[in-house]
Amino acid sequence: VLVETWVNAWALARRFPAPVRVPGGLRVNLGTDQERVRLVLFDADAGVIRDFLSAETSAGAVLKVCAEAATVEPFLPAGWKLHQPQHLMTASLPAPLPRTAELPPEYVMSSRVEGALIWCEVEDRAGRIAASGRLITRGRYAIVDDVETAPEHRRRGFGTMVVARLMSIGREAGAVTGLLVATAAGHRLYTALGWRVHAPYTSAYQDDNAPLSKRA
Ligand SMILES: CC(C)(COP(=O)(O)OP(=O)(O)OC[C@H]1O[C@@H](n2cnc3c(N)ncnc32)[C@H](O)[C@@H]1OP(=O)(O)O)[C@@H](O)C(=O)NCCC(=O)NCCS
Numbered sequence: 520v521l522v523e524t525w526v527n528a529w530a531l532a533r534r535f536p537a538p539v540r541v542p543g544g545l546r547v548n549l550g551t552d553q554e555r556v557r558l559v560l561f562d563a564d565a566g567v568i569r570d571f572l573s574a575e576t577s578a579g580a581v582l583k584v585c586a587e588a589a590t591v592e593p594f595l596p597a598g599w600k601l602h603q604p605q606h607l608m609t610a611s612l613p614a615p616l617p618r619t620a621e622l623p624p625e626y627v628m629s630s631r632v633e634g635a636l637i638w639c640e641v642e643d644r645a646g647r648i649a650a651s652g653r654l655i656t657r658g659r660y661a662i663v664d665d666v667e668t669a670p671e672h673r674r675r676g677f678g679t680m681v682v683a684r685l686m687s688i689g690r691e692a693g694a695v696t697g698l699l700v701a702t703a704a705g706h707r708l709y710t711a712l713g714w715r716v717h718a719p720y721t722s723a724y725q726d727d728n729a730p731l732s733k734r735a
Pocket of ligand 1: 650704706
C-alpha cells in the first residue's frame with residue numbers, strides 16, 4: 520500500500536518512532552505535546568474510526584484517512600475538526616524532469632545527505648534559506664517531504680528547482696515512483712510538475728478550543 524510507504528518514510532524523516540501496523544492502517548506514537556498519537560487509515564472504515572475516536576479522548580490524537588473529507592466528517596464526534604484537504608500524490612520518475620528556471624546568481628543550491636535523508640536547499644548570499652525540501656528513497660520509491668519556499672520567495676520557481684533536484688537524486692538512486700502528501704499549495708505546485716493524485720488524504724484532530732460541553 521502506497522500510504523504505508525509514505526508513513527514509514529515520513530516517520531523516519533521526522534525522527535518519530537516506527538509506525539506500527541494495526542487493523543486498517545498504521546499507528547504512530549509521536550509523543551509530542553502537539554500530537555501524541557496518529558492513526559493513518561487506508562480507507563474510511565467506520566468501525567476502526569469509531570474505535571479509535573472512542574479510545575483516544577484525551578488531547579493530541581490525530582486521525583488521517585485516505586478518503587474524501589465528506590466521507591470522514593460524518594464519523595467525527597463533536598470537538599473534532601477537519602484540516603484542509605491533502606492529497607497522496609505520485610510521479611513517474613523516468614518521465615522527463617520538470618523544466619526549471621535558471622537559479623539567479625545571488626542564490627546557491629546545495630544538497631547533502633544526513634543519515635537516510637537527502638536535503639536540498641536554496642540559500643541567498645547571506646545564508647538565509649529561500650527554499651528547501653528533503654527526500655528518502657525506499658526501493659522503487661522516492662519520498663519527498665517538507666518542501667517549502669519562504670513566503671517572500673514564492674512563485675519564482677524555487678519550489679520547482681528543489682523538487683526537480685530531489686526527483687533527479689531519487690532517480691539516480693534507482694527509484695521509479697515519486698511519492699508525497701501534498702497540502703493545497705503543494706498540490707498546485709506538484710500538479711504543474713506532472714504529479715498526479717493517487718488518493719485523497721483527510722486529517723482530523725481534536726479542537727482544544729471546543730467548549731467542553733460539546734466534546735464527545
Ligand atoms: C508550495 C510551495 C512550496 C510552492 O513553492 P514556489 O517556490 O512558490 O513554487 P514555484 O514558484 O516553483 O511554482 C511553480 C508552479 O507551481 C504552481 N503553483 C505553485 N504555488 C502555487 C499557488 N500558491 N497557487 C497556484 N499555483 C501555484 C504554479 O503553476 C507555478 O508556476 P507559475 O508561478 O509560473 O504559475 C510554497 O507555496 C510553500 O512553501 N507553501 C507552504 C508550505 C507548503 O504547503 N508546502 C508544500 C508541502 S506539500
